[in-house]
Amino acid sequence: MNKESKNYTCPYCGEKHRSADELKEHVFQTHKGRGLPAPEGSIKLTVNKAEYVFQVEPNWTLYYLIHDKLGLTGAKQFCDQGACGSCTVIMDSKPVLSCMMLAIECDGKIIETVEGIAANGHPLIEAYVNNHAMQCGYCTPGFVVTSKALLDRHPDPAEEEIIEALAGNLCRCSTYPQHPIAVREAAKKLRTAK
């Protein structure tokens, strides 16, 4: 709550009060258990199963938060405008372009990055390495994340489905032929493990 503000309106029920202290008293009495509302720009995020509370600026993208502030540098900025897929993370089970998401709109979301996927020992990582599905490597994390999101939904994708799913990930080194091979190898390992 902003003590300087003249607007002492309860954010939970809309009741107006005359001072900050009065408002605080009201919140504790009436909405006990909910606590003081978070300051403006405060978001909760679960990233790779760890919970965080961040204070974000309105213009921060999710990419900036994850890459620059959290230091998870796997997500990369190739095009910086949503055309390349290199910044892809999984948010609430969907692959999203983190450079096109505002951090402030991601309150309460569950995020999975390439680091989390690798830490969990997902067979995609080994499959990518074994099949040389990388050259300079800058776009590789984006591909791994998108592939993981695909396999979460389609455990046994056909080659055409893999190509369709990865069509939004650009690779300038043009490693494209290796990705369907790697994804199918990982898919097979996952099915065998089950």
Place this chain on the structure above:
Amino acid sequence: MSKHPEDQTARALELLDNLKADMYPLKEYKHIGEKGPRRIDGLSKASGQADYTMDVQVPGMLYMRFLMSPYPHAKILKMDTSKAEKLAGVRNVLRFDDPEVGKEEIIGKVAGFFGSDSPLSGVAHMEGELVGAAVTADSEAIAEEALSLIEIDWEERPFMLDPVAASDPAAPLTFPERYIDGNHWNRGAYDELAHGDVKKGFAEADKVIEFKFSRTANTWVGPERPCGVWKWNGDCPEIWLKHQRVHLPKSRISQWFGGIPMNKIQVHSLYQGASFGGWSQIDWNLGPLWCAALVSRRTGRPVKYIFNRREDFFGGSMDEGVYFVKVGFKKDGSITAVEATLYHVNAIWPVFNPVLHLHDNTTIPHLKGQCKSIWVNKGHTVPTRCEMLPPVLTQTMIFDRVAAELGMDPTELALKNDGCMGHDMAWAAEEKKQRGFQVRDSLKECIEKGKAEFKWDESWHKPGDRKLPNGRLHGVGFTWAHEWDDSCGSSEFAIRIERTDGTASLLATGADNGVDAENTYCQIAADEIGLRLEDVHYNPQQYAGFYRMTPDSSTNMSVNGWAVRHAARILKEKILESATGPTALTQRGGYQPAFPNTSPQDLDIKDSHIFLKSDPARRMSLADFVRMAGESGCFSTDEFLGVRTAWSEPLFASSYHVQYGAYNPVNPRPRFCRQAHFMEVEVDTETGEIFVTRVVNVNDVGKVINRMSCEGQQYGGSIMGVSRAKFEEVVHDPVTGVMLNGNLIDYKIATMKDLGPVSTILVETGMGYGPYGLIGVGEDIGTVVPGLTAPAVFNAIGVRIDDFPITPDKILKALGKI
């Protein structure tokens, strides 16, 4: 002096700038040629752990952004930066007219020739050029906002975008500060290339044709945009830099600010998000770093500059231009003469003549090529994949036309004209023999293998002759060239055997370009010394002081491969000498050799074990041989009891290789290895869309070291090649000179859906000048395949499109649909 009868140091010197077949090849290979050694960088890259310069954050770091010129040609008359300076969070505004910002610093590729320029100019020669001011602030966003507060009075100047128009002596000057006598400035090698007498050649021909084709601007699109960090540690710079080379920036930096000793400069070359030539070749590529260095000194804080995607469209590929060609040929397919003129856009370093490849790999007796380098108000053009783009494109266009005129299979036409420097294959065969190579017909082998894989004989037909059941027109195309390794330079490598476990560390600083070269060098070292591959490691980001050549692959695999091999052989020699002793004769006695009463030639190393050849059961692991050192010492319990045990001296060797490559016109290296490529397309005559349904690449690489890496360059180059031919074009507005599509939505590069299967075939004739007969692969396919789309499309629709990229509107226009 080595006591070993095969003095490896002497042999290494003998092999410098090699002009022959490998005089001392290995007798057998174990890891060399393996399909799938595990990539050293694979896990880091796949798991997101690999760090790039873009990822670097240093405590206290500030962010630098540059002003972008809104005009294609303009001078800053007056600039008011006061509002920018006052913005909260701005720490420095560097102006072009700052007394410390000179007219010239050594900031580019070739010092003093194409490499000196102002680090921050007050004149823009293209729209989007970064000039005038650099703002440094607490964040990129603040720096951007500050730039928008700078007020400038510009003097707009006339500009030109078309090279032919700009070559007119009456055309306005596009870069008057540099090119005062006109926009045609040629300063490069191969501007004129001729052999024979083209007039005679045309007179001898049964037919002469003339045609013109053009390639518009296209660019590298490096995934990691240009960026760098400068930090002063006292008077010692510490730098992180996105750059294709390490030694070149370091040597330039050593000439800044009155001179900085090389041994005080630390350049971190982290993983690199690809350059393909590109930015690292641009004249001004170290300009931003220079500015960051100055501002870092003034603010006392590290400074990072980052380009946005638009700013990475700073220049383009050096195939941009207009080509005029005249060809004479006989009915039997022998080409008698070629005359070609290229109006080449903005090439800033030695330009490669349009007939160069015809000179290098054909029998054509009469050639004349001229390259007019014209400056227009666009970005510089540089090797983007390769400087061979113009001559390769010219070769493809010529051979396709002549084949079509004669109704001849283009693969037959290629074989008919295959040769060397105007000589025929009989001459080439003699040369191969003289130089110790096997006499093989590389092009024939490549074509045979390619045709079989592609099913060429069933696929090829007359132009416009085959409509498919789906309504599209079917077409196939073929092209060929020689395989090249042209690097001119030197490479240094060292190898050290680690104490305790006997593993080997390769030491050389370079920049990763994704081709898994690091593994390739490990494969060479492992086979040469006799180590298991898992016992050899190379961390190129460890600053080692030795400089290998980068980029790796086609240009530099040969020279780097030699350097590793020389070092490995010298080291093996040293290990075996050390094993037979005597070692470390001290004042209190010597140490027992590990293999007493033997000579080095009695021993060998295999699977990381030294063994006696006559009795392999007598063996010792390298780990046991090197033992511990330092604090752990060479001392054991036995030592305390006064018994000397075996001990080895430090095991380390370095070596180097130099080569002039193919650039030496006096004593050239005839090119014997070839490549051949086949493409199938379907053209939709309603939409004009081209579907590339199949590509087959055949490359004679001499000797395969790292198979998956070679294949990666084949399919990777094919996809980039198709992308450049079908989609890629930097578009400038002719009225304002503004670049309209400096982003990845409007400038399209190929996605996973844009190409059918690519089959890759590697041929190994051993006719390369590299170790084991290798010649590189890397630049080749990405350079040759762009042109191949034109023959394939012509074969489909029967009408020529002589303007790259071949976009749907051009197809429809050619078919008379629009």
